[in-house]
Amino acid sequence: MTTVTFPGRYDSLVEIGKFVNEAARQAGFSNLEQYQIETSVDEACTNIIEYAYQGENKGDIECTCIVEPDELTVILIDHGKPFNPDYIPIPDTNASLDERNTQGLGLFIMRQWMDDIHFDFTEDYGNILRMVKRKEKKPC
């Protein structure tokens, strides 16, 4: 288990990406799976800055990676306002260009590319987001 705390601003995303990508690589995920994990964490951290902190440099993002034989768990903690994913619209990926809205795309990507996503909020810690990616079972 490794935890690193990053300043809650957009130029932290590169370092957060490197940190998570390295954990995914050590866990033995494929290049594509590493990319999926990195993208999901990038989207989650962007949402933290945008929705929980409502701007840059308002607080930190604590990122923990837990490597297990068959899965990687990423936990993101912030101390901003409670984030309720139910308020985020679900994008219609079949919509025509004119009707296409880009709201909610980040959360959509996270839900498609991670196996488990759980949002929690406590007064003591703030928002706690737990995401799990499992390794694809190889055929015997």
Added chain:
Amino acid sequence: MDITNTPYKHCDLVKITGRVDSATSPKLGEVLDKIIEEGRFKIVMDMSELDFISSAGLRELITTQKVCKRYNRGEVILAQVPEKILYTLDLAGFTKLFRIADDVISAVGNL
């Protein structure tokens, strides 16, 4: 992220290198807006050196595509898209909204 724009007679070739995330996507938006402000609506995006794109970058692409395609005056074509970037575009439903070209020359020729 590095971004270069090469204006040709009938289209603009925009090459993005590196990483497009929430920190860098405003710069991409600025470059694309400037092209549109000059009344140019045919854009080829060379993605061969693009390492990463998040939804913030996708948002810039779709905003530009909407403006360019209005009144049939132009289009954004995505060229030489790396496999992992293509996965993101496909997941977001963007492969239905953009033409994807195997190489930059044919994309420029098709505009």
